[in-house]
Amino acid sequence: MSxxxxxxxxxxxxxxxxxxxxxxxxxxxxxxxxxxxxEFVENALDACDQKGxxxxxxxxxxxxxxxxxxxxPYILTVxxxxxxxxxxxxxxxxxxxxxxxxxxxKQARGMFGLGAxxxxxxxxxxxxxxxxxxxxxxxxxxxxxxxxxxxxxxxxxxxxHTTKEVSKKGLSVSICLEGDYSKxxxxxxxxxxETSLITPYASITFDDPKGxxxxxxxxxxxxxxxxxxxxxxxxxxxxxRIRRMIVESQFExxxxxxxxxEKVRKDLGxxxxxxxxxxxxxxxxxxxKTLSRQVRVVIxxxxxxxxxxxxxxxxxxxxxxxxxxxxxxxxxxxxxxKSIDMDPENQYYKQLTNTVxxxxxxxxxxxxxQRIGPTTAVKFAEFxxxxxxxxxxxxxxxxxxxxxxxxxxxxxxxxxxxxxxxxLGEAPLEKGIKKFFNPDFTAVIQRSASAYSGFxxxxxxxxxxxxxxxxxxxxxxxxxxxxxxxxxxxSDVVLKVVNDTDWGRYKVKxxxxxxxxxxxxxxxxxxxxxxxxxxxxxxxxERELRLGLQLLSRKLAAYMSKRGQADMAKKRANLYxxxxxxxxxxxxxxxxxxxxxxxxxxxxxxxxxxxQSIEEKNKIGDK
Amino acid sequence: MAISKKEQTKxxxxxxxxxxxxxxxxxxxxxxxxxxxDDLDNGQxxxxxxxxxxxxxxxxxxxxxxxxxxxxxxxxxxxxxxQLRSFTQLMWLAFFANRLTHEKKSSxxxxxxxxxxxxxxxxxxxxxxxxxxxxxxSVTSKPREDFHIFPEERxxxxxxxxxxxxxxxxxxxxxxxxxxxxxxxxxxxxxxxxLVDTSAEIVIAIxxxxxxxxxxxxxxxxxxxxxxxxxxxxxxxxxxxxxxxxHEEMKLPVIVLTDGDVYGEHIAMVIKxxxxxxxxxxxxxxxxxxxxxxxxxDIEKYKLPTIPMTESDIKRxxxxxxxxxxxxxxxxxxxxVFLKLKRKAExxxxxxxxxxxxxxxxxxxxxxxxxxx
Numbered sequence: 001m002s003x004x005x006x007x008x009x010x011x012x013x014x015x016x017x018x019x020x021x022x023x024x025x026x027x028x029x030x031x032x033x034x035x036x037x038x039e040f041v042e043n044a045l046d047a048c049d050q051k052g053x054x055x056x057x058x059x060x061x062x063x064x065x066x067x068x069x070x071x072x073p074y075i076l077t078v079x080x081x082x083x084x085x086x087x088x089x090x091x092x093x094x095x096x097x098x099x100x101x102x103x104x105x106k107q108a109r110g111m112f113g114l115g116a117x118x119x120x121x122x123x124x125x126x127x128x129x130x131x132x133x134x135x136x137x138x139x140x141x142x143x144x145x146x147x148x149x150x151x152x153x154x155x156x157x158x159x160x161h162t163t164k165e166v167s168k169k170g171l172s173v174s175i176c177l178e179g180d181y182s183k184x185x186x187x188x189x190x191x192x193x194e195t196s197l198i199t200p201y202a203s204i205t206f207d208d209p210k211g212x213x214x215x216x217x218x219x220x221x222x223x224x225x226x227x228x229x230x231x232x233x234x235x236x237x238x239x240x241r242i243r244r245m246i247v248e249s250q251f252e253x254x255x256x257x258x259x260x261x262e263k264v265r266k267d268l269g270x271x272x273x274x275x276x277x278x279x280x281x282x283x284x285x286x287x288x289k290t291l292s293r294q295v296r297v298v299i300x301x302x303x304x305x306x307x308x309x310x311x312x313x314x315x316x317x318x319x320x321x322x323x324x325x326x327x328x329x330x331x332x333x334x335x336x337x338k339s340i341d342m343d344p345e346n347q348y349y350k351q352l353t354n355t356v357x358x359x360x361x362x363x364x365x366x367x368x369x370q371r372i373g374p375t376t377a378v379k380f381a382e383f384x385x386x387x388x389x390x391x392x393x394x395x396x397x398x399x400x401x402x403x404x405x406x407x408x409x410x411x412x413x414x415x416x417x418x419x420x421x422x423x424l425g426e427a428p429l430e431k432g433i434k435k436f437f438n439p440d441f442t443a444v445i446q447r448s449a450s451a452y453s454g455f456x457x458x459x460x461x462x463x464x465x466x467x468x469x470x471x472x473x474x475x476x477x478x479x480x481x482x483x484x485x486x487x488x489x490x491s492d493v494v495l496k497v498v499n500d501t502d503w504g505r506y507k508v509k510x511x512x513x514x515x516x517x518x519x520x521x522x523x524x525x526x527x528x529x530x531x532x533x534x535x536x537x538x539x540x541x542e543r544e545l546r547l548g549l550q551l552l553s554r555k556l557a558a559y560m561s562k563r564g565q566a567d568m569a570k571k572r573a574n575l576y577x578x579x580x581x582x583x584x585x586x587x588x589x590x591x592x593x594x595x596x597x598x599x600x601x602x603x604x605x606x607x608x609x610x611x612q613s614i615e616e617k618n619k620i621g622d623k
Numbered sequence: 624m625a626i627s628k629k630e631q632t633k634x635x636x637x638x639x640x641x642x643x644x645x646x647x648x649x650x651x652x653x654x655x656x657x658x659x660x661d662d663l664d665n666g667q668x669x670x671x672x673x674x675x676x677x678x679x680x681x682x683x684x685x686x687x688x689x690x691x692x693x694x695x696x697x698x699x700x701x702x703x704x705x706q707l708r709s710f711t712q713l714m715w716l717a718f719f720a721n722r723l724t725h726e727k728k729s730s731x732x733x734x735x736x737x738x739x740x741x742x743x744x745x746x747x748x749x750x751x752x753x754x755x756x757x758x759x760x761s762v763t764s765k766p767r768e769d770f771h772i773f774p775e776e777r778x779x780x781x782x783x784x785x786x787x788x789x790x791x792x793x794x795x796x797x798x799x800x801x802x803x804x805x806x807x808x809x810x811x812x813x814x815x816x817x818l819v820d821t822s823a824e825i826v827i828a829i830x831x832x833x834x835x836x837x838x839x840x841x842x843x844x845x846x847x848x849x850x851x852x853x854x855x856x857x858x859x860x861x862x863x864x865x866x867x868x869x870h871e872e873m874k875l876p877v878i879v880l881t882d883g884d885v886y887g888e889h890i891a892m893v894i895k896x897x898x899x900x901x902x903x904x905x906x907x908x909x910x911x912x913x914x915x916x917x918x919x920x921d922i923e924k925y926k927l928p929t930i931p932m933t934e935s936d937i938k939r940x941x942x943x944x945x946x947x948x949x950x951x952x953x954x955x956x957x958x959x960v961f962l963k964l965k966r967k968a969e970x971x972x973x974x975x976x977x978x979x980x981x982x983x984x985x986x987x988x989x990x991x992x993x994x995x996x
Contacts, residue, residue, distance in 0.1 A: 572704045579711040582744070583701060584663055586711075586718035590656020597664035605666070 025115075025532075026122045029071035033179030034187045036122065037061070039115035040078035040173055041192075042483060045199060047082035047171065049422070052223055055202040056081045059192065061181060063209045071180040073127045074209065076119075079172040084137040087145075087163075094120060094133050094173070095147045095156020117149075119175060124149055126178035130159045134172040142166040181209050187486055189214060194477055194484035198424060198519060200432045219435055220428045231370045233416035234380075234407040236454020236524075239400050242407075245368050246358055246392045254294045256301070256317060261309055267295045277308045297355050300348035304340060305329070320356050322394075357391030361403075364392045371414040380410050408454075416456035418449030421521045423458045424482070429517065433462045437515060440466030440563070443555040444517075447548050452540035457522035459544040462515075463552040465559065469513040474498055478535075479519040485533050493537035494518045497545045506553045507560035514556070518545065576603055641789040641817065645724060648769055652721045655762070659714065668702035669710075674761050674903055681902045683947040688910040689897040692761070708745075712755045713762075715744045720759065720770035727791045729771040729811035732756065761903040768814055768861055778862040779806035779832075781839050782823050782850030784869075786816040804839050806853065814861040818872050824848040825990070826869050828912075830856060830881040830890055834970050834981070841982040847990060850875070858894055863907040866894060870909045877909050878993050880986075883917030883927065884967035885939045888957060896948055913996045914953070915989040919960035922968045925985070928975055929966035936967065953996070 025035035041057055048055035057080050064073040085093055094117065120131045136142040146160035181188075185208065192206045196216035201223050206214040232241070254260055265271050267290075268283050275283065284291070284299045291299070302312060304327050318328040318337060325342045342349060359367070362377035372380070381388040384406030386399075395403065423446055430444045444462040451457065469475070478485040478494050485492065498516055508514065526536040535541065584599045655671070662669035674680070675695035684691045701710045719738060723730055730738065736752040739745070746752040756767050767773070784800045790812045797819060800807050807813060827849045829835050835853035838844075844851055850869065854862055869875050879894055881887030891914030897907055922929055932940075940962045943949050949958055961967070973981035 575704045575707050579707045580663070580701070582711050582742075583659065583669065583714050586714040587656045587659040587663065587669075590652055590714075590718050590721055591660040592653055592656070593660060597660050598666070599663040601666035602663070602668065 026118060029126075029178050029180040030183040032119075032122055032126075032177065033061075033074065033076070033181060033184045034191065035115070036076055036119035036175065036177060036179075037078075037188050038191060038483070039119050040076070041195065041204070043116050043173075044078055044080035044082060044171070045195075045202060045482070048080060048202070049223065049226060051083045052226060053082055054218065054221065054223060055199070055204075057202060057204045058207075059205065060207045061179075061188075061209050062207075063181070064176065066209065070182045071178055073129075073176055074179040074181060075174060075176050076123075076179075077172060077174040079170065081168065081170040084135040084169050084171050085133075086137055087135065087143040087161075090133055090135060090143065090145050091147060091156035091158055094131055094145070095149050095158075096154050116173070119177070120147075121149055121151070123175035123177035125151075127176045129176035132172075132174040134174075136166050136169050136171075139167065139169040140165060190486055191484055192216065194479075194486070195482075197432045197436050197477065197517070198429075198479045198482045198484065200424075200428045200435075220431060222428075224422055224425050224428070227420045227422040230417050230420045231368060233371055233451065233454040233456070234365070234369050234410070234413050235451065236416070237369075237404065237407055239404045242400060242404055246364070246395075254297055256298060256312060256315075258313070260294070260298060261313060264295050264298050265309060267291055274310070275308065277302070277306055280308060293355075296351055300351040300355075301327070303346060303348040304342050304352075320352065322353060322356055353391070356393060358393030360389040360391060361386050362388045370417045376412060379412060380406070383410050383412075415449065416451040416454060418456045418458060420523055421449065421456055421458050422482075423460050423521045424519060426460070429460055429462050429519070433464050433515075433517060437464050437469050438467040439464035439469055439515075441556065441559045443552050445548050445551055447544050450540055450544050452522075452526070452538045455522055455524045457520060457525075457541060457544070459541070459548050460517075460519040460521070461545070461548040461552055462517040463549075463556055464517075465508075465512070465514040465556060466563075467513075469515055471511040471513045473512045473514040474503070475515045477515060477517045479517070480525040480527075480532070480535060481521055482519070483532065485535070487533040490534075491528060492534040493542055494520075494535065494545060496537055497542060497549055500546075501549060501553065503553075506557040507564060508556065516549070516552075518548075520545075573603075641815065644769070645727075648724050648765065649721065651763055651765075652717055652724070655717060656721075668700055670698050670700035670702070671762060672696045672698050673758055676757070676761060676903060678899075681899050685947075687905065687908075688895075688948075689905070689908045690899050690902040691905065692902050709755065709758070712739070712744055712746065712752075713758050715739060715742055716752075716755050716759050720772065723771040724769075727771070727789075729773055729790075732772065732774055735772060757903070764903065764905070766860055766864065766901075766904050766907065768811070768864060771811065773811050773814075773861060774859055776808045776810045776859075776861075777855040778809045778859055779835065779853045779855075780809055780813070780850065780865070781806035781835070781852075782821070782844040784821045784823065784850050784873075785819040786813065787819050788812055788816050790815060800850075801844060806835065806839065806851075809852075809859070809862050809865055811861075814864055818868060821850065821873055821875070822848065823850045823873075823875060826850045826852060826866065826875045826877045828852045828854050828858065828862075828866060828877060828879045828894060829970075830854055830879075830887060831970055834880070837978070838982060841979055843982055843986065846982075847986070854879075854890065854894070857890055860901065860904075860907055863894060863909070866912070867907065867909050870911065876993070877912040878915045878990070879912055880916055880970065880989070881914070882967070882969045883919065883922055883972070884932070884969075885936055885943065885958065885961050887917065888914065888954070888961070889939075889943065892948060892954065913993050915993050915996070916985070917968055917970060917972075918953075919957045919964060922964060922966065925973070927968040927972040929964070929968045929972070932961070932965045932967055937962070937965065 026032040037059060041059060044057045045055050057078065060077040062075045064075060096117070123129065123131065130146040130148045133145045133147065134142055141163050142165070144160070144162045144164070145158060148157040148159055150157050189206070189208070192204055192214060193216065196202065196204050200220040201218050203218045204216045208214065268280070268287055270280070270283065281303060288296070301317065305312070305315070307315070314332045316330045316332070318330055320327055325344060326339050327342055328337060328339045331338050358364070361381055362374065365372045365377040365380065366374055378388050381390070384403060386403065426444045426446050430442055433439065433442050433444065442462065442464045444460070447459040449456050449458050476495060476498055478492060503509070503512070520535060520541065526538050526541070528534045528536045580599045580602060584596045588596050659669040673696060674692045675697050676692065677695070680693040680695040681690055682693045699706050699710050699713070701707055716735070719735065732753055733749060735756060736746055736749040739752060756772060759770065760767055780800055781804070782801055785797055786800065787797045788794060793812065823844070825847065827838070827843065829838065829851065832853050832855060835851060838851045843849060852862065852866065858866070866877055870877050877894070879891040881890045891912070894909055895912040895914070896910060901907055917927070921927065940958060943958055949955050970981065973985055
């Protein structure tokens with residue numbers, strides 16, 4: 001028998017991502033370069049958005065050795081005019097995995113700043129070069145860090161740290177990584193281009209390795225209102241989340257040690273005096289209102305133990321068994337465990353219960369969730385089969401599951417608060433579409449907020465026809481939380497909705513030049529994969545997309561029928577211009593005349609008619 | 624050869640008649656052209672009315688004893704963009720026909736199709752241009768031959784008939800149609816020629832070239848004082864025009880000899896009373912023409928070798944039973960017998976009794992019979 005011994009090692013997050021980098025979009029040099037660009041640009045935009053700064057983002061990709069064939073090392077630099085990062089946070093923010101500032105519940109492009117660290121990690125393992133971070137938070141001094149990641153320890157290694165004077169705030173991150181620009185170039189250029197459509201208030205420039213410069217200046221100077229951080233909606237919750245919230249809500253029984261006793265004495269104004277148990281209780285009663293929760297709990301325990309400070313010092317609380325109303329403690333003097341019965345009539349009993357068993361259900365719900373007031377909380381308790389005053393700390397595992405299920409099922413909660421969302425808005429979206437495609441017709445819509453599984457979302461859509469748009473449409477531009485989605489479009493819910501549409505019904509035929517822009521804003525986009533490229537078909541989202549698209553399509557149909565008439569008129573005018581001269585020629589000889597008849601009047605009349613219908617068409621397009 | 628004064632006057636009269644006809648055609652085209660010219664000049668979209676040739680508008684006229692178009696007509700307007708193309712095509716055709724008539728030049732249907740390209744007029748294919756030709760016939764109620772447009776030739780004529788050409792280069796030239804034993808093909812020059820003189824007393828139209836040759840060899844023209852015409856299957860319009868003229872101008876009776884099947888019967892019927900296809904034209908019929916054989920009843924009577932009818936033969940019988948012209952007389956009777964026999968016999972079947980049996984025995988009997996028909 002062989003003696004293979006299995007080793008169970010805990011691995012660090014860095015190690016985990018190192019071995020699973022495919023998950024985060026770093027599967028090959030092409031995809032990795034594209035993903036790295038995305039992560040840094042999105043971080044830059046997020047940083048500016050959060051502080052209400054009009055973003056200026058500069059993206060540069062340079063080959064380390066331009067003559068080498070792809071794939072080869074590139075230096076990727078993204079510079080912004082955002083708030084920067086305090087020097088003390090920089091090593092942790094860029095040198096560890098799972099360190100970030102984006103943990104609240106609100107809409108942002110990225111979740112935890114994870115992707116950027118992944119890019120740094122990928123750069124490090126492919127080129128063994130440090131990441132260079134330059135940051136200025138005050139606009140006068142700039143900290144420069146060169147950092148490496150200690151993958152096994154998930155810790156930053158500071159290679160270099162210098163400071164210098166500057167005149168601008170902002171952050172610049174530069175990494176060296178193995179990439180394939182010849183293959184990734186199109187996607188990256190598309191990404192930058194499409195990002196500037198959905199971020200019209202940002203100026204984005206891109207200097208590519210071939211020396212080309214792509215510049216997308218801002219054409220809107222107002223930033224959409226920033227989202228606010230809010231409490232979770234009951235529909236978007238699971239058992240684990242509730243468990244964590246309960247832990248947060250509970251006060252632990254304070255450890256009664258010297259420090260604690262000293263604190264209680266001080267708060268009661270008894271730092272030096274040694275009073276009897278009864279006297280202490282009297283004092284506490286008087287000062288009750290001013291006491292902190294911890295102190296109150298200690299007083300409550302003392303009231304059952306009937307001990308003064310001296311005695312209290314010689315015991316350790318072992319357990320508080322509320323159901324059996326027993327208090328267990330270890331007596332150091334006697335070196336044995338003792339128990340006393342607790343009298344429920346004791347005025348401090350409730351205090352202790354609160355502490356040990358947590359908040360009542362209704363309080364828990366109203367305090368920790370959005371959209372639940374006292375009335376709803378009571379109604380919900382009845383629906384879920386719990387007593388409203390049921391203590392959260394006393395819920396069994398099964399009850400927790402029941403509660404979680406009931407929270408999902410209860411339908412009388414108001415829809416999630418959408419103030420945590422930051423849609424672009426109809427006007428900037430329309431402006432963007434018009435600027436990018438110079439179309440003959442544009443229509444946009446922002447649907448009112450809706451929710452799936454407790455996560456609020458808003459759908460914004462635009463449709464445009466003609467102008468500079470290539471034929472072969474619909475061309476679909478998908479966005480989620482202001483990120484363009486470029487890969488894996490086949491399985492996306494937006495594509496599904498678009499493909500399900502019978503465009504013939506909307507008078508769109510043949511090889512039409514038209515585009516559809518869709519923007520899904522949510523606190524949580526239901527991506528199908530970790531690579532953030534395609535959105536899963538949640539029925540609620542699909543429905544909103546469908547309704548939005550239907551409304552836009554109807555507007556398009558109205559335009560198309562006008563356009564059709566104008567096209568007809570044009571076609572007719574062309575036919576007249578072609579055939580009438582021939583008819584004139586033939587009838588002149590037939591009639592035995594020398595001069596051709598004056599048929600030009602007819603042509604002119606038709607030209608007028610044609611002009612009129614063109615004007616009408618333009619009127620519709622402007623609407 | 625000296626021509627008598629009387630003859631000379633006759634020639635003059637004849638050429639005057641041809642000129643007259645040409646003049647009429649040209650006048651008519653001119654008036655159509657002038658109307659369109661005026662419309663255009665007045666800033667109006669020109670249009671004209673075309674009798675509808677749809678099945679619903681083809682009716683049988685008992686008095687005329689032929690199919691004619693009813694009163695339904697469609698307006699073809701140059702304002703309508705869907706009709707503009709065909710309007711222009713028709714205008715061009717009128718213009719082209721005008722030139723043909725003026726210059727006394729003839730053109731085949733295929734020529735018309737190709738000629739259009741010189742004027743940047745587009746026809747998808749010849750059937751489109753053929754259709755426009757029928758449009759012109761409908762509007763003017765004149766056959767295309769009047770505009771010097773002819774189909775490819777396949778029918779021929781033989782017998783003692785003197786004609787005088789009217790086509791350019793041959794004006795006044797005469798010709799006797801018994802000079803060449805292969806017969807003369809019935810083309811533009813023959814159709815437009817004046818019929819001067821004949822010793823014949825009857826016209827025998829025969830369906831097949833083989834039998835035509837046999838008839839010439841056996842001198843049917845002399846033996847029975849006849850003009851023999853090979854219709855080459857369904858008689859072309861020029862042949863029908865010629866038959867009509869022989870009947871009307873030379874006062875000759877016309878008999879038709881066809882295969883003993885339903886198609887043969889109908890070939891005779893078309894000569895007699897026209898086809899639905901040409902319901903828009905009225906000068907192509909010989910209402911007094913007689914079908915003398917081969918009848919269905921002849922098959923039994925002469926014990927002719929037969930072949931079975933095909934399904935399409937039978938279907939054709941049923942179709943014709945609905946035709947108003949097949950409701951009585953010999954037409955109905957023979958059709959019914961064909962249907963009963965479900966067999967058919969060709970003219971060549973008489974060869975069973977020897978090659979000359981048809982001319983020696985059958986034809987005389989039928990000629991005799993025709994007198995009483």
